[in-house]
Amino acid sequence: MASRVTITGIEAFGKFAVQSIRRLSEQHVEEMAKRSELVIKVFIQDSIFRESSTGFLEDAFFAEKTANGWGVGRISHLNQFVPYWRWQNFGVAGTGRSIPPSTDENPRIRGHFEPASNGRFVKGSPRFDIRPTKPIPAKNFIAKTLQQQNQIISNVFRSVRI
Numbered sequence: 001m002a003s004r005v006t007i008t009g010i011e012a013f014g015k016f017a018v019q020s021i022r023r024l025s026e027q028h029v030e031e032m033a034k035r036s037e038l039v040i041k042v043f044i045q046d047s048i049f050r051e052s053s054t055g056f057l058e059d060a061f062f063a064e065k066t067a068n069g070w071g072v073g074r075i076s077h078l079n080q081f082v083p084y085w086r087w088q089n090f091g092v093a094g095t096g097r098s099i100p101p102s103t104d105e106n107p108r109i110r111g112h113f114e115p116a117s118n119g120r121f122v123k124g125s126p127r128f129d130i131r132p133t134k135p136i137p138a139k140n141f142i143a144k145t146l147q148q149q150n151q152i153i154s155n156v157f158r159s160v161r162i
Helices: 015-046 056-060 075-081 085-095 141-147 149-159
Strands: 063-066 069-072 111-113 121-123
Touching: 015 056, 015 063, 015 069, 015 141, 015 149, 056 075, 056 085, 085 141, 141 149
Parallel strands: none
Antiparallel strands: 063 069, 111 121
8 A cells, every 4th residue: 555645736836835735745645654554453453363363464564655655565575574464365365275375385384283382383393284174264454444545534634734
C-alpha cells in the first residue's frame, strides 16, 4: 500500500503557499501510512488463532518513507522475514495450492512439533515430516485495511493541519 500526492499548476501560487501545501501534503501522507500500519496490525492480531503466536507477521508491517511518498508492507521485506505472509493473507485461493509445501517438496524444511513449544513447529529435526491436511483460510488483512482507507484519509484531513 502506498499513497502519493502530486501538485500541478504551482506557478499560480506564491512560493510560501507552495511550500506550505507540500509540507502539509507530506504530513498527510505520512500520517495516513502510520494509521494504516496500526489498522493492518489490528486486523492481523484479530486473525490469530494460536495463543503462542510470535507476532513476527504483525511486526513485519510498518510504515516507511519510499521514493514517492510513504508505504506500508514492503514486499521484499515481507518475503525475506515472513515468507508465509501470502498464505496468511490470501489463503489457498491466492496461491493456487491446496495445502502448504511439505518436506517432500522442499527437503530444507525439516522439523517437528514440540510439546514444549505449545504445538508450534520447530525447525531442525527430521523426526516428522510436515504434511498439512487442511488448507489455510484467507485472513484478508490487506483487503480489510484497504477498505478502511477512505475513513483513514478523511480522519487525517480533519486532524492534521498546519
